[in-house]
Amino acid sequence: MGRYVLRRLGLAVITLFILSMVVFFVASVLPGSVGRAILGPFADQASVEKLNDELGVNGPFWKRYFDWITSALTGDFGDSYKFKQPVMDFIPTALVASLKLAVATLIIVVPLGILGGTFAALRQGKAADRAITIAGLSLAVTPEFVIGILLILVFAVKLGWLPSNGTPNGSIGQQIEVLILPAITLTAVLFGYLSRMARAGTIEALEADYTRTATLKGLPRRTVLRRHVLRNSLLPTIAVIASQMSYLLGGLLVTETLFNYRGLGLLISDAARGRDIPMLMGAVFIIGAISMVLILLADLLIAWLNPRVRLGSKQ
Amino acid sequence: MSTTAVPNEPTTAPAPASAPAYSAAEVRREMRGQLLRSKTFILGVVIILFWVFCAIAPGFVANRDPAKQDPSKKWLRPFFNEGFWLGADRKGSDVFSRVIYGAREIMIIAPAATIIGTLIGIVLGLSMGYFRGALDDIISRIIEALMSLPVILVALLALTALSGSRLTIILVIGFLFGPIIARTVRASVISERNLDYVRAAELRGERSWYIMFAEILPNVFGPIVVEFTVRLGYAVFTMAGLAFIGLGTEPGSPDWGRTIFEERNSLYSDVWWTTLFPALALASLVVAINLVADAVQGLIDR
Numbered sequence: 001m002g003r004y005v006l007r008r009l010g011l012a013v014i015t016l017f018i019l020s021m022v023v024f025f026v027a028s029v030l031p032g033s034v035g036r037a038i039l040g041p042f043a044d045q046a047s048v049e050k051l052n053d054e055l056g057v058n059g060p061f062w063k064r065y066f067d068w069i070t071s072a073l074t075g076d077f078g079d080s081y082k083f084k085q086p087v088m089d090f091i092p093t094a095l096v097a098s099l100k101l102a103v104a105t106l107i108i109v110v111p112l113g114i115l116g117g118t119f120a121a122l123r124q125g126k127a128a129d130r131a132i133t134i135a136g137l138s139l140a141v142t143p144e145f146v147i148g149i150l151l152i153l154v155f156a157v158k159l160g161w162l163p164s165n166g167t168p169n170g171s172i173g174q175q176i177e178v179l180i181l182p183a184i185t186l187t188a189v190l191f192g193y194l195s196r197m198a199r200a201g202t203i204e205a206l207e208a209d210y211t212r213t214a215t216l217k218g219l220p221r222r223t224v225l226r227r228h229v230l231r232n233s234l235l236p237t238i239a240v241i242a243s244q245m246s247y248l249l250g251g252l253l254v255t256e257t258l259f260n261y262r263g264l265g266l267l268i269s270d271a272a273r274g275r276d277i278p279m280l281m282g283a284v285f286i287i288g289a290i291s292m293v294l295i296l297l298a299d300l301l302i303a304w305l306n307p308r309v310r311l312g313s314k315q
Numbered sequence: 316m317s318t319t320a321v322p323n324e325p326t327t328a329p330a331p332a333s334a335p336a337y338s339a340a341e342v343r344r345e346m347r348g349q350l351l352r353s354k355t356f357i358l359g360v361v362i363i364l365f366w367v368f369c370a371i372a373p374g375f376v377a378n379r380d381p382a383k384q385d386p387s388k389k390w391l392r393p394f395f396n397e398g399f400w401l402g403a404d405r406k407g408s409d410v411f412s413r414v415i416y417g418a419r420e421i422m423i424i425a426p427a428a429t430i431i432g433t434l435i436g437i438v439l440g441l442s443m444g445y446f447r448g449a450l451d452d453i454i455s456r457i458i459e460a461l462m463s464l465p466v467i468l469v470a471l472l473a474l475t476a477l478s479g480s481r482l483t484i485i486l487v488i489g490f491l492f493g494p495i496i497a498r499t500v501r502a503s504v505i506s507e508r509n510l511d512y513v514r515a516a517e518l519r520g521e522r523s524w525y526i527m528f529a530e531i532l533p534n535v536f537g538p539i540v541v542e543f544t545v546r547l548g549y550a551v552f553t554m555a556g557l558a559f560i561g562l563g564t565e566p567g568s569p570d571w572g573r574t575i576f577e578e579r580n581s582l583y584s585d586v587w588w589t590t591l592f593p594a595l596a597l598a599s600l601v602v603a604i605n606l607v608a609d610a611v612q613g614l615i616d617r
Contacts, residue, residue, distance in 0.1 A: 011456070018460035026472045134355070134609060138602040141548040143555040145575055146594040153587050164583075250465025254556045258579065268468070269560040272475045280475060284468055292463045 004303055012296045019288045020072070023281055024065050068281075077282030082274050087282040090267060095286065097167050098252055098263030100175070104183040105248065109190045114237060116191065117198025118230070124203060133199070136192025144254040148185040152258075155181060165260035182259045186251050193247065197240050201233040208232070235305055242298035246291040349614055359606030366600055369415045370422035377412035381569050384408050390581070393588045402588040404574075405581055410588055414596050417569035420558075421600070424485055425550040431489025432496055432550075433543050439493060440500025441527045445508060451501075458494040466491050466549075467556050474562045484563040488553055492546050499542045503535035537615040544608035551601050571597045 071078065077087040120132040139147070156164030168175035205211060206229055214224045256265035264283050271279040337345075350356050369376050378400065385407035393402035393410070401411040443451040461469065466488075473487045507513065508531070516526045557563045558572025566577070571593035578589040 011459075014456060015460045015463065018457055019463065022460060022464075022469070023472065026469065026476055134605070137609060138605045141552045141601045141605060142598050143552055143559065143572065143601075145556075145559045145572070145579075146598050149575060149579070149582070149590050149594045152582055153591065157582055157585060157587070246463055246465045250467045253465070253467055253471070254559055257560055257576075268471065272471050273561050275475060277475070280472065284464070284472055287468060288464045291465070295463055 001304070005300060008296060008299055008303075012292060016289060016292055019292065020069055020285060021065070023285050023288065024068055072282070072285065077285070078278040080271075080276055080279040082271075082276045082279065087279050090279065091264070091282060091286055094262060094264045094267045094283070097261065098256070098265060100168055101179060101182055101186070101252065101256070101261065101263060102248055104176075104179040105186040105190065108183055109187040109194060110238070110241065112187065113191050113194025113241070114198045114234065117195035117200075117237070118202045118233070120195060121199045121202035121206060122225075124206075129199075132195060136195045138192070139188045140190075140192030142189070144185050144189050144251050145258045147188045148181070148255060148258045151181050151185060167262040178261075182255050182261055185255050185258075186248065189251050190248060194241055198233070198237045201237040201240070202229060205229045205233040236302065239298050239301040239305060242294060242301065245294040245298075249287050249291050346614055350610060353610045353613075355606040356610035359603040359610070362599055362603035363607065366418045366422055366596075366603075369418040373412075373416045373419065377409075377415040379409040379412045381408060381412040381416040390584075390586050390589075401592050404578060404589040405586075410592055413569040413574060414571070414592050417571045417574060417593060417596065418600075420481070420564060420568065420570040421551060421554055421572075421597075424481060424488070424554050424563075425547060427485045428488035428554070429492065429543060429547045429550045431485065432492030432546060433539065435490065435493025436496025436500050436542070437532070437539065439497035441504055441531065443497060444501040444504025445523065445527050445531065447505075454494075454497075458498060461491070461494055466495075467553055470553060470557055471560065471562060474557065479563045481563075484554065484557065488550055492550065496539075496542050496546060499538055500535060503538045504531055507531050507534055541608070541612045541615055544604065544611050548601055548604040548608060551597075551604065555597055 068078070075088055077091075079085060080087050080090065083090070116132050116136065120129040123129045152164040155162045162180050163178055164181060166178050168178050210232075211224060211228050214228045215221075219227075252263060252265035253269055254265070255261070256263045257269045260266070264287060268280060268283045268287075270276075271283065373381075379398065385403070388397070388399065388403040388407040389405060391397065391399050391403035391407070394400060396402060399409050399411070401409075401414070404410055404413070439454065443454055469491055470484075470487050474483060477483045477487075504527075513526060513530060516530050521530070554563065555572040558570050559576045561573070561576055564570045564573040566573075568574075574593045575590050578586075581589050
């Protein structure tokens with residue numbers, strides 16, 4: 001296990017490095033003139049050049065990357081073009097808001113997805129299975145804003161039960177109210193994926209030899225399901241779900257924009273529209289790093305659940 | 316990015332053409348028959364063809380000019396009100412005609428991006444799976460880094476940096492999907508690589524590229540077709556998401572994602588038809604693609 005953890009950590013560092021290169025490359029090599037982008041098409045060339053010099057965007061690529069990554073590692077992502085303040089003044093608050101939404105979503109979607117997937121697996125090949133699978137798949141590729149629009153229309157506009165925008169603030173009750181609609185939106189998109197994982201895991205456990213043995217030695221069906229099938233299918237399923245968190249993080253972008261929810265997603269989409277490159281790079285890098293840490297933790301969990309890896313036997 | 320990690324995803328092509336008792340033509344006919352008997356498949360195809368038709372010849376379906384604005388008709392309610400079948404938007408344009416014309420952008424971008432991504436995926440995946448070694452390791456690491464980021468985020472970075480033109484968005488989504496598809500192709504190629512027919516070709520002294528493209532590729536075609544249909548759904552999803560954030564389409568374009576982004580605040584004035592109908596159009600398209608993908612997958616998985 002120790003060797004595996006070390007190897008996996010090493011890979012994560014390399015991946016993080018590649019990620020930082022990708023973010024930097026995409027965001028700063030291609031724009032042409034940053035000064036021109038900020039000042040617009042009507043500014044004269046001299047002031048564009050002057051601004052470019054001030055921003056330090058004229059140096060060679062490697063030098064600019066080195067400057068960016070060294071300050072990024074100390075938590076300094078530069079100043080936002082738009083707000084003229086350090087990017088890090090904005091990211092922590094937005095991150096907290098996004099985490100609240102992510103946690104609220106997971107609280108709803110993980111039990112629901114596992115329940116749906118397990119149910120589908122037990123009805124494998126029957127109508128209920130097909131319905132859950134197709135509905136889940138369709139919801140998974142229906143853009144978040146389509147589902148969100150329907151929810152806003154019904155629950156905020158027509159019925160007036162829930163607020164349709166804002167960021168959690170004030171009492172716990174108020175915060176939960178604000179979170180419900182965006183969390184359900186994200187749930188709809190994630191449900192199909194999660195239930196598919198749970199379904200596959202359950203089917204694998206159902207077809208395993210130990211399940212057959214348990215059935216053949218005359219255990220009641222309920223006991224077989226509880227003790228042999230679910231116990232073996234749940235944890236791996238949860239681990240696999242955790243490794244796909246980038247899906248949830250991507251969903252934040254659109255969902256937060258729709259609900260005017262001041263999290264990282266809205267920060268990024270505003271920065272993209274306003275071409276606020278430092279803000280954009282900082283926020284995307286943070287999301288990428290978080291996503292990578294989650295994937296790492298999930299992989300370690302999967303490995304720990306697998307005795308062959310945990311006990312260090314060679315393949 | 317999700318589909319590649321699913322445990323029940325097909326990793327090997329069942330290679331129906333090699334079944335001894337049936338000719339390739341018979342197998343193809345049987346598969347076609349199975350698809351045509353599937354009601355969900357037919358429904359999916361019909362919906363997709365409808366939107367393809369709207370994208371090619373919107374003038375035959377729409378009854379008004381989608382660009383015409385008539386302030387006196389602002390927020391005219393549906394249905395079939397003064398010739399506005401689905402009402403009018405905040406600029407007094409016809410909602411129905413805009414929905415029909417709105418199909419074009421996405422019906423060009425999503426398939427084109429998916430085709431580019433699939434071609435990249437085939438070349439990358441074949442090379443990685445066939446040669447293995449350092450090439451495979453390096454590309455795998457890069458793919459892993461790319462895939463730990465949500466596709467829509469990387470696309471957004473690229474579109475912010477480059478121009479938001481149609482070609483850019485096609486290339487960006489295509490290049491991002493390439494590595495994802497490559498993972499599926501790679502997995503299939505690895506399981507084919509040690510089969511006798513590959514060994515035989517190597518012993519005959521065939522060139523690597525010939526073995527990859529002429530021997531292995533036809534045998535991994537099944538998983539590639541499945542991956543293509545699934546990715547097409549994700550391409551629509553990604554493109555719509557980007558348009559909704561306000562990227563990749565012109566302001567005022569009838570594109571569905573763009574329209575919903577621009578009209579969404581009307582919801583609070585109890586004007587629901589300007590956003591609901593483009594949303595339903597989008598939902599019908601992704602569900603249709605999924606029905607087709609599901610049928611194709613079921614066929615090839617068996």
